[in-house]
Amino acid sequence: GAVVSQHPSWVICKSGTSVKIECRSLDFQATTMFWYRQFPKQSLMLMATSNEGSKATYEQGVEKDKFLINHASLTLSTLTVTSAHPEDSSFYICSATGISYEQYFGPGTRLTVT
Amino acid sequence: QQQVKQSPQSLIVQKGGIPIINCAYENTAFDYFPWYQQFPGKGPALLIAIRPDVSEKKEGRFTISFNKSAKQFSLHIMDSQPGDSATYFCAARPGGNQGGKLIFGQGTELSVKP
Numbered sequence: 001g002a003v004v005s006q007h008p009s010w011v012i013c014k015s016g017t018s019v020k021i022e023c024r025s026l027d028f029q030a031t032t033m034f035w036y037r038q039f040p041k042q043s044l045m046l047m048a049t050s051n052e053g054s055k056a057t058y059e060q061g062v063e064k065d066k067f068l069i070n071h072a073s074l075t076l077s078t079l080t081v082t083s084a085h086p087e088d089s090s091f092y093i094c095s096a097t098g099i100s101y102e103q104y105f106g107p108g109t110r111l112t113v114t
Numbered sequence: 115q116q117q118v119k120q121s122p123q124s125l126i127v128q129k130g131g132i133p134i135i136n137c138a139y140e141n142t143a144f145d146y147f148p149w150y151q152q153f154p155g156k157g158p159a160l161l162i163a164i165r166p167d168v169s170e171k172k173e174g175r176f177t178i179s180f181n182k183s184a185k186q187f188s189l190h191i192m193d194s195q196p197g198d199s200a201t202y203f204c205a206a207r208p209g210g211n212q213g214g215k216l217i218f219g220q221g222t223e224l225s226v227k228p
Contacts, residue, residue, distance in 0.1 A: 049214075
């Protein structure tokens, strides 16, 4: 199956700072990448959809100025949480699709804001 | 209506049993229905998926049954093992120009007792 990596796997930052999370498709070209957040014991909540070379499409209620997404190449997308606050603490997961329907997920990034 | 309703919320079975997880949807434009397995602290992994022109699909011990007229689909796990203990999510893909995003169900926490 297709492999998607994320870095870092966990990060702790102070309130007010920014954090960047990378998502890479390792063995296929990802035409589209997705960013989700997940709270404990809850489902995945789609934050945004990004296509290589174009602006991300954000879901309703997601602040685009707070969650900056860049999809610089067919194998890399980044999510930057700007001016992070404790309520941004969550499990962030990316996924990617190539030319098929299948959406493959990364291992997730645990963000803790102190 | 872009929702997928999943039940039960949690499920306990004995080893060798056949847990069944059900999902229902309203939007007849959904065109792809995957199931994901997620272990604690990990990203979801694609298990099996089906398209609406097929009534059943089997891969190893996992079977999807799809009832298009009832707008329901379910996951059956044959000969379940303790290693199958995880959270399972059904999902549906809106057809048309929606960028390939998935709508997820609420998740089912499965525990398989030895």
